Amino acid sequence: MMDKYVKQVIRACGKNADYIVVLKMDAVIDAINRIKGKIDNLIDLGGLYMKGSFEDVEVNVFRTGKILFKNVKDEERLRDILNKLFSS
């Protein structure tokens, strides 16, 4: 499911295990609409980005179609999260 929406996954460098997911340009709106309903405590921070959580992971959604997932154990866990978020 995630392959329909995800163009690229970048492991951000730093002490924390963070990943940046770049969505496919033509699927950004659909992808964000899908995940919005599943992210807990989603808040809009001054129109700059949206922040919430999914299971034990912090999710930051940017209007450019990039999503920052903070404190993800590994890429396998990220794939699991993305599949859950994008499933109908």
Added chain:
Amino acid sequence: MLNVKEIRKDFPILEREVNGRKLIYFDNAATSQKPIQVINKIMEFYTKSYANIHRGIHTLSQEASELYEEARENIAKLINAKTKEIIFVKNATEAINMVAYTWALRNLKKGDEVITSLMEHHSNITPWITLSQIKGIKVKFIGVNSDGTLKTEEIPNLITKNTRLISITHVSNVLGTINDVKEIVKIAHEKDVTTLIDAAQSVPHMPVDVKDIDCEFLAFSGHKMLGPSGIGVLYVKEDLLKRIEPTISGGGTIRNVKWIQDEEICKIHWIEGPEKFEAGTPNIAGAIGLGEAAKYLMRIGLENIMMHEKRLVEKTLKELENIKKVKIYGPRNAEKRAGIITFNIGNLDPHQTALILDQYGIAVRSGLHCAEPIHQIIKAENGSVRASYYLYNTEEEIDEMIKVLMDLEDIA
């Protein structure tokens, strides 16, 4: 003073929009944009003169060889070196590794010491750590003060009778700190220690004179100084270059290979010049493009570029200090730092800040910038945001970045 408005006309990419905004490119410490003169030079070479260099006797090969060697001359002029002291490599990383696996591998023995610092890019740490595993050499580190300056005073005490090399950055790619490499080389030479300068962040931005610095080796990348990627330079002092034998060899590096029948061996006679380190067909177009970039920089003037960047740094430092939650890393005095500003804002992760700026078409880098030890020292283990400037950046662009950062204050 630079005529930035005119300079910007040479950089076609600066006309484009990113995320609906005009591109503001502040990631110059990672790589620089290319002027049309460099782009055209490469295109012209491929469309009119492309052939393999050296030893070809046909006209195209001679033209290509002339262009390649002309590029070497321009690079030499840029850093006040002799043409025969300029080796074309892939980038600064390869240049440093070349020193490690040619000169150091052959000349250093178990127990010998290499001194580097804690503010280095990984490319000036990992080759020495790897070499320590191969050869049993010891790697020592010069410390960093809380203001981001190098603890130069530690160097005389770190040098022992076993110290063979000091390999140090000219400008920190994280803090922008300008190290007094001339003084460091002087200290090293008093104890007969060889020196290598990582000039990846200095040669593109300020006058660098290898004769004045007096170092034995100096490394830099082409892509950070308006040139194409995949080309860089290792400067080696002439008398030393003559004495070093290459590790990577083959076509173009030898004068002859003689079969000695009685001994049943092949004897190699190396070429004397820098070509002995450029085995195989090199990045010809890259070198020619880099030569054009050097010409461009010399025409504008490195002193002018340096002063322009200092003005941008001064302005940024002043503006950032008005944002309460911003933590700036590195020297606060613009005289001590190159055009690199590194910071974090409140509790925001550096990647969050960079992704927000990206929404406004502002390209900055976030993370560890391939320099983890210095991030441990400045207690920014998850990285920092780095805005790095060049000759085409403007004060208005800084205003745009500051505006976004001020909005971040409420949520940071």
